Amino acid sequence: xxxxxxxxxxxxxxxxxxxxxxxxxxxxxxxxxxxxxxxxxxxxxxxxxxxxxxxxxxxxxxxxxxxxxxxxxxxxxxxxxxxxxxxxxxxxxxxxxxxxxxxxxxxxxxxxxxxxxxxxxxxxxxxxxxxxxxxxxxxxxxxxxxxxxxxxxxxxxxxxxxxxxxxxxxxxxxxxxxxxxxxxxxxxxxxxxxxxxxxxxxxxxxxxxxxxxxxxxxxxxxxxxxxxxxxxxxxxxxxxxxxxxxxxxxxxxxxxxxxxxxxxxxxxxxxxxxxxxxxxxxxxxxxxxxxxxxxxxxxxxxxxxxxx
Amino acid sequence: xxxxxxxxxxxxxxxxxxxxxxxxxxxxxxxxxxxxxxxxxxxxxxxxxxxxxxxxxxxxxxxxxxxxxxxxxxxxxxxxxxxxxxxxxxxxxxxxxxxxxxxxxxxxxxxxxxxxxxxxxxxxxxxxxxxxxxxxxxxxxxxxxxxxxxxxxxxxxxxxxxxxxxxxxxxxxxxxxxxxxxxxxxxxxxxxxxxxxxxxxxxxxxxxxxxxxxxxxxxxxxxxxxxxxxxxxxxxxxxxxxxxxxxxxxxxxxxxxxxxxxxxxxxxxxxxxxxxxxxxxxxxxxxxxxxxxxxxxxxxxxxxxxxx
Numbered sequence: 001x002x003x004x005x006x007x008x009x010x011x012x013x014x015x016x017x018x019x020x021x022x023x024x025x026x027x028x029x030x031x032x033x034x035x036x037x038x039x040x041x042x043x044x045x046x047x048x049x050x051x052x053x054x055x056x057x058x059x060x061x062x063x064x065x066x067x068x069x070x071x072x073x074x075x076x077x078x079x080x081x082x083x084x085x086x087x088x089x090x091x092x093x094x095x096x097x098x099x100x101x102x103x104x105x106x107x108x109x110x111x112x113x114x115x116x117x118x119x120x121x122x123x124x125x126x127x128x129x130x131x132x133x134x135x136x137x138x139x140x141x142x143x144x145x146x147x148x149x150x151x152x153x154x155x156x157x158x159x160x161x162x163x164x165x166x167x168x169x170x171x172x173x174x175x176x177x178x179x180x181x182x183x184x185x186x187x188x189x190x191x192x193x194x195x196x197x198x199x200x201x202x203x204x205x206x207x208x209x210x211x212x213x214x215x216x217x218x219x220x221x222x223x224x225x226x227x228x229x230x231x232x233x234x235x236x237x238x239x240x241x242x243x244x245x246x247x248x249x250x251x252x253x254x255x256x257x258x259x260x261x262x263x264x265x266x267x268x269x270x271x272x273x274x275x276x277x278x279x280x281x282x283x284x285x286x287x288x289x290x291x292x293x294x295x296x297x298x299x300x301x302x303x304x305x306x307x308x
Numbered sequence: 309x310x311x312x313x314x315x316x317x318x319x320x321x322x323x324x325x326x327x328x329x330x331x332x333x334x335x336x337x338x339x340x341x342x343x344x345x346x347x348x349x350x351x352x353x354x355x356x357x358x359x360x361x362x363x364x365x366x367x368x369x370x371x372x373x374x375x376x377x378x379x380x381x382x383x384x385x386x387x388x389x390x391x392x393x394x395x396x397x398x399x400x401x402x403x404x405x406x407x408x409x410x411x412x413x414x415x416x417x418x419x420x421x422x423x424x425x426x427x428x429x430x431x432x433x434x435x436x437x438x439x440x441x442x443x444x445x446x447x448x449x450x451x452x453x454x455x456x457x458x459x460x461x462x463x464x465x466x467x468x469x470x471x472x473x474x475x476x477x478x479x480x481x482x483x484x485x486x487x488x489x490x491x492x493x494x495x496x497x498x499x500x501x502x503x504x505x506x507x508x509x510x511x512x513x514x515x516x517x518x519x520x521x522x523x524x525x526x527x528x529x530x531x532x533x534x535x536x537x538x539x540x541x542x543x544x545x546x547x548x549x550x551x552x553x554x555x556x557x558x559x560x561x562x563x564x565x566x567x568x569x570x571x572x573x574x575x576x577x578x579x580x581x582x583x584x585x586x587x588x589x590x591x592x593x594x595x596x597x598x599x600x601x602x603x604x605x606x607x608x609x610x611x612x613x614x615x616x
Contacts, residue, residue: 205513224612233490308569
C-alpha cells in the first residue's frame with residue numbers, strides 16, 4: 001500500500017563530534033520517505049525553494065519516491081542548523097529558517113488520493129491537520145511532533161491528535177504531552193488524546209509500543225519493546241527518529257494484515273532504520289543502503305535480544 | 309553452586325513520591341542475597357551493630373540465607389538516608405553513616421570456603437579485595453561499584469577489577485570508568501581493566517551485556533540486551549541494581565554450564581528481580597515473592613521483547 005507523507009524537505013548544517021557538514025539534504029519528510037521506500041511506495045507532500053535542484057531531486061528518484069506533491073516556489077528551502085557536540089542524543093538548534101514553509105498551503109495531487117497510509121511528519125500541526133482533512137478516507141494515519149509544538153501550539157496539536165491512529169514521539173515528548181513523569185501513565189494520558197497506538201522512542205535504548213486496551217481485550221499486546229543496537233560510532237543522529245518512523249510505518253504499509261506480530265516486526269524495522277541513519281552524515285547512509293543490509297541487521301537485532 | 313557475597317547490611321531511610329520509610333532493612337548484600345536466594349544457596353559476609361536484631365535476622369532465615377559470616381559488633385549498622393523525589397532513576401543521598409563498617413575486617417567462615425561463586429557487592433574496594441584474596445580458588449567472581457569509588461578511590465578499585473570476571477555497573481558509571489561517552493567504546497575500555505564480561509544497567513531501559521572478544525572468537529556473543537518492564541508504579545528503586553545482580557548471578561550459579569544461552573537467561577532474571585524490587589519499599593517485595601511469580605514475569609518479559 002502506498003504511503004503519503006507530509007513534512008519538511010530541507011537543508012541542514014550539522015556539527016557532531018565526527019565533523020561538520022554544510023547544507024546536507026534533510027528534513028523529516030526526506031528521512032521518512034527514504035527509509036519507508038525500502039518497504040513500500042512513498043509519495044511526498046512538501047514545498048521547496050529555488051535552491052532545491054536536480055541533485056536533490058535525484059536522491060528521491062533513486063528510491064522511486066513520488067515527488068509530484070513537492071511544490072516548487074520562489075525563495076529558499078527550510079533551513080536548520082544544529083549541533084550535537086555535548087550530547088549525541090539531543091540536538092542544540094542554532095538556526096531554524098522556515099523560508100518557503102512559512103506560507104505553505106499543502107495540496108494533495110490527484111495521483112496521491114488512493115494512498116491508504118498517511119504519515120504526518122514533524123511540522124506545524126496546522127499543516128498536519130490541513131493534509132489530514134484532505135485525506136479523510138485513509139486506512140491508517142500516523143504522525144510525529146516535537147516539544148516546540150507540544151508546549152507552544154498545544155491547541156492545534158490536540159486537534160491533530162484526534163485524527164491519528166499512531167503517534168511516534170520520544171521519551172521527553174511523551175512525558176511532557178502526557179503530563180506525567182512515569183512513562184506508562186504518560187502513555188495512557190497521550191492515548192486518551194486520540195491515538196490508539198503510541199510509539200515512544202528512547203534513542204540508544206530502543207523504543208516502546210503501547211496499544212490502548214479495549215474493554216473486550218484488556219491485556220493483549222498492550223506493550224512491546226524493541227531494542228536499539230549499541231553503536232560504536234554515531235556519526236550524526238539527525239533524522240534517526242524520522243528514519244525509525246519510515247521503517248516502522250513503511251513495514252506496516254507493506255503488510256496484508258495489521259496483526260500484533262506485524263507491529264512487533266515493524267518496531268524492529270524502525271530500530272534497524274534508525275540505527276543506519278546515524279552511521280553517516282545526513283541521508284548518506286540511507287542513500288547507499290540495500291534491502292539485504294536491512295534484513296541482515298534485522299537478524300542481528302533478533303540475536304541481540306532474543307533468548308534463543 | 310553456593311554464592312558468597314560481601315557487602316553492606318544496613319538500615320535505610322527512604323523518601324520517594326510514594327511515601328517515606330524510616331530504617332528499613334537494606335544494604336547491597338541484603339538485596340543481593342534475598343534476590344539470589346531464589347536461585348541458589350547464598351552466604352553473606354558483612355558486619356552489623358547492636359541495632360540488628362532478631363527481626364532482621366529472620367528476613368535472611370526465611371530465605372535460607374547463611375548468615376554465619378555476618379559479624380555482630382558493638383555500635384550501629386551502616387545507615388543510609390536518601391530520596392528520589394525529583395528523579396526516580398537517581399537517589400539523592402542525605403546521610404551515609406558507615407558506623408560498624410568503618411573498622412570492618414572481613415573474615416571468611418570455614419563453611420563458606422567451598423563457595424564456587426563470589427559476589428563483591430558495592431562497598432569499599434579495599435574490603436572487596438580483602439575478600440577476593442581470601443577466596444582465590446572460586447570459579448567465577450562478579451562485582452559492583454559506584455561513582456564514589458570510581459572517582460575517589462580509583463587505585464584501590466583498579467586492583468579489584470583485575471580480579472573480576474564480571475562487573476555490573478550502571479550507564480553513568482560505565483562511561484566514567486571507561487572514560488568515554490560512547491557506551492560500546494566505554495565498555496571496551498572497562499573490560500581492558502580486567503572483567504571479561506561487563507553488564508551495564510540502564511534502569512527502566514534494561515541492561516546490556518558485553519563479552520570481550522578473543523582472538524579466536526571475535527564476534528560471537530559480544531553483546532546482548534535484556535529489557536526492563538515499563539512499570540506503572542515505581543514505589544522505591546532502592547536496591548533494584550543489587551536485586552538485578554542477585555537474579556543474574558544467582559541464576560548463573562544455578563546452571564551446570566555457563567553457556568551464552570545461560571548468560572542470556574541470567575540477564576532476563578536480573579531484569580525480572582530488579583523490577584520486583586521497585587514495587588514496594590525496601591526489601592518488602594523480595595520477602596513476599598515466590599518462584600512462580602518470578603517465572604511468570606520471565607515469560608512476560610519474553611513476550612514483551614520477542615518477535616514470536
